[in-house]
Amino acid sequence: MGGFGIGSGTLVWVAIGAGALIFSLCCCTCIRRLKRKRSKHTNLIHGVLLSKEFRNGTGPKKFSFKELSKATTKFNDKRKLGQGGFGAVYRGYLKDLGIDVAVKRVSKASRQGVKEYASEVKIISRLRHKNLVKLIGWCHERSELILVYEFMANGSLDSHLFKGKSLLTWDVRFKIVQGLASALIYLHEEGDHCVLHRDIKASNIMLDSSFNAKLGDFGLARLVDHAKGSQTTILAGTFGYMAPECLRSTKATKESDVYSFGVVMLEIACGRRSIEAKYEDSSQSLPSTRVSLVDWVWDLYGKQRLLDAADEQLHMGFDGKQMECLLMVGLWCVNPNPNLRPSINQANLVLNFEAPSPNLLDRMPIP
Template sequence: MDDEIEKGTGPKRFSFKELAGATNNFNDEHKLVKRVSKGSKQGVKEYVSEVKIISRLRHRNLVQLLGWCHEKKELLLVYEFMPNGSLDSHLFKENCLLKWEMRYKIAKDLASGLLYLHEEWEQCVVHRDIKSSNVTLNSNFKAKIGDFGLARLVEHSKGSQTTVLAGTMGYMAPECIITGKASKESDVFSFGVVALELACGRKPINPMAKEGQVHMAQWVWELYGSGKLLEAADPRLSEDFDEQQMKVLMIVGVWCAHPDENLRPSIRQAIHVLNSEAPLPALPPKMPVPTYLAPSGNMPISVLSISYGAIYSEGGQNLNQSSVLITTQIPHS
């Protein structure tokens, strides 16, 4: 492990004693250290991946890794201090309210960090777990992407890879659940979900919501089609927001969260629209239902229809296998 990690540059190795002393024996009030749980699914592989990848990245919208330690069967990562915590803590806690100007800027910060990962570094970095709890805020509320435990490097010419299923339900693109393929497009989908969270002030899936509003992206798309987008705006803002910016963020959100990966924008295209450098896309009034071709050995190729949102169980935690339906079988010619 030492040989693998020490090939990186920048972060230093800390001793366990140093980190225990600096954090008052890992008291919950001290957030400089990420302590990988001994029972975590991430484990050694993800720990090494996180150190190797993020230690080579340098961007204003990525959390900087300062150091690492693996002693006494502990896996520890030291990051720069982000005094305003994670984005989700501001969007979903009663006593926290992010003003609109901050929200729109956070969306652009997040997009800027993703652009660096996808297009501007020497290799394409697919994060695979973009979500509001992995977006952290510094003292000036500048947003930075963190938690690279699931990230993978791919060549720019390829841009995707097939892996085991990884990510967080509610933020995971539907094609990932079917094929296991992580890509720039699946990261863009996750960005779209976070953009909608910023606009709507709610989580991607809310089983307690009214009928038709359980799945945020589907609900916002319905309002888009009926010309009532602003009804989805976070009510805690009390209409204290720029209406045009709100519409732009919502439309970019559903565009990025398009069920068909081929019809999503690149993160660069999304940035152009957020910056008013390109027109808004013309989307269909109803959210399309995606279809996927899945080879099954010597069997005919099956066309799988995925009911958007129904791929999650109640509570948004587990994949509901019964929602994956074989709608058509096309025999081989």
């Protein structure tokens, strides 16, 4: 047959052209979305930095990238204090102020990094309490997001409890719990808004040169009205410290913060992680199961052997009344039923022996 047929070569070029057009359209769409996302993030950060605290100069100080690079010797790995999911923390020295600082450089690869950065600056800049890590300054330039905190000479609580940095005496441990309780009372009850921290854990509790506890890392924190006292969000926190209801409803509340506080109390008293490997016998090289610290302590309480939960490394070097009180309040705070947990004020009264110990069931309640 003659005529008007299209050759195979022409079809190939038409297909290539169509493919190129589709590819170009996809690229343009992706670029537009990226620009919108960047614009949204930039507006979010600028909104925070133009807030009342920053305009009045009462908030954290703005640093240049050059200043912070110099302070950390160009972010030298030898100055790295730690590495988290949202970036690395470096030790720095600000010559003009004459102080050591901890410099948190948000990773450019972190999807949540910008939100964490904005949340941290927005919330912690308005907080003033001796048991909260102080935010000294910030930097937002050259696509860099950097936060500058006061330097904590003794690092994080978990480095002492679980990583062998030093053996904390009982007096120091009890003081850490009291300091953390004081910080939570301030966050939950004493400000214009209730602050839900949402990630209370041993690695977020820092210790200064005198081993005073200071709660840090407010990247997941949320502000809520006192009357409401809760907020439904995406699931956030750390497994082992999260209240059981958060796994079901993703609702953050004062009660879920209190649960995390309870877990930390048990870790401090027992010297064990919230979730720990269990070995059937000493010959095994691999753990057979994972055990919950909460379950273990509650089981000992039911057997009337509560003080057996005390950290063996203390070699009985503790005040028995304080240890029992700390373990009891810890179990009270981790009750699976959030309605049966104490407020942070109630827990603090018992810790200071200004109220009687709670009445607990012999067995951990079923959620």
